[in-house]
Amino acid sequence: MKAEELKLISAGIDIGTTTTQLVISELKLKNKGSSSRIAGTELVDKKIIYESYIYPTPILDHKSIDSKRIKEIIKDEYDKAGFKAEDIETGALIITGETDKKR
Numbered sequence: 001m002k003a004e005e006l007k008l009i010s011a012g013i014d015i016g017t018t019t020t021q022l023v024i025s026e027l028k029l030k031n032k033g034s035s036s037r038i039a040g041t042e043l044v045d046k047k048i049i050y051e052s053y054i055y056p057t058p059i060l061d062h063k064s065i066d067s068k069r070i071k072e073i074i075k076d077e078y079d080k081a082g083f084k085a086e087d088i089e090t091g092a093l094i095i096t097g098e099t100d101k102k103r
Helices: 067-081 096-101
Strands: 003-017 019-031 041-051 059-061 089-097
Touching: 019 067, 041 067
Parallel strands: 003 089
Antiparallel strands: 003 019, 019 041
16 A cells, blocks of 8 residues: 655744744655554655745844734735745744743
């Protein structure tokens, strides 16, 4: 029996200390199990569909991120990529560095 393959559209949002970026990818997964076993899934391919401009992370002050501006950036980049949030099936939000400590 051929292992089942699944394609998913994934969004990665990276909000770092100095920069913010959106990357949209197509992930190809393979189900390694058979119908009679618990499935194991393996990532077999990843294709980047869209990479946004790299923006300076919008910081309001030493304690706060400008979440309204982050939302605008992500929405604008989804629009440029030709995607809506509903089109995204999986993904990750990564907040790193000093940004992780802000509101």
